[in-house]
Amino acid sequence: MTVDAPNPAAALLAANRRRRRIRRWIAIGTLPLTLAALLFVGKLLSMYAFAHQAITAYVVDDFSGSEASARGQEFLNWFEPYKAPFNVGTALGAAEHLPAARAKLEEALELAHGLEVCGVRINLALVIERQGDAARADGDGASAAEFYGEALTVTLETPEECNSDDAQQQSSDPQRDMEKSLEDTKDRLKQKQQEEQQPPPPQEEEPQEQEPQPSEDKLQELQDKLEQGTQERDQQQNGDDPGGSGTDKPW
Template identity: 80%
Template structure:
């Protein structure tokens, strides 16, 4: 005979099965959460980095506009942490802030770093600012009276400018410029003309090698007639001195140095 399960036993079995099912679901959810934790953290980091990047960039630009170059540099350096997205922008903004503070060698180093990281149309704005910084370094050397260094720096700036890609003349490049109000083509052409003129002026001001280092002129040599005449006078003078000192006595004269 088959036995009939009591209702209480059925309820107990159902409750036990439900508890076991819940435990399985919780265990699955826990492992899913553990497995997706790296992705969740990465997503949060990605969003945080994007927000901070735009925040730091805005702070750097705002400070630069009001000539607070120290604050602009500080904000721009905040972009350097985990600099994965558009990596050229952090050193570009730092270099631009340093240039505003007249820390030109440091600015040049940062902009050259930015140029190494830039790709495509990104190089256009970097090259313009880098050339301007090097030009100002040349102006400083010229003011200090170091014409040779000034001419070299003007040449370096001109090289940076002339090596700009042709794509930098496009409308797309203008739209991506760090300063859309500044016409990139006009800036490039004006910079090239100015640098050529300054370099030419410095080269013209430099003295020639012959002026800087005059050659020693050889002393003129006396002719043979002059030598003979001088020799006769010396011999005559010696004879006169011997006669004055020794009189007519024989053997009274002595050899003396000239």
């Protein structure tokens, strides 16, 4: 009985088939991780792109374009979730859409953590202050004072850490001195709130114009004329003829 020698070519083919099968299963098993990695990278790139577009549009006063770009950050907002509503609210505030801007910035404040709250609080206080200015321009002093009080509360509740160098480095506006901005906003709001709470000054009554009174000489002249007229009338009624033959003159 003889044993056939193994066929090297057949063994090689079988080994290649096993390797291909293993690679295929490895590819299938790692496919979710690959897709997740691609999505991660794509999201990062899109976030940077939308953020850059939002900033660029804001700088050139294209607030509607800035808002549209910022809203692009809201999709799958995993990284720095406060940034999308913060950028949207800032653009809306610059466009004077104050109630909508305030709502977005308040949303951003709830999502912010640590030093992220510093810039959010500054912009939120500025938007509420503008609401107060608008109410004052409409003659609604009570609402204006209320808005100024709310903006002052937002400013006073800003953490002390927001005055640090680390907070300045993380600011969305590096040219703005965060500590000085907070102090200026606080002082300005206090002054505006006091102005609206003070009672209005009493209105001065305009003096009534008095009719001019005649002088003493004028009064004496009028009296002399009245007396002279009375004497002439008496003489006409009595007649000047001694015999009384003249006819009466009509009065």
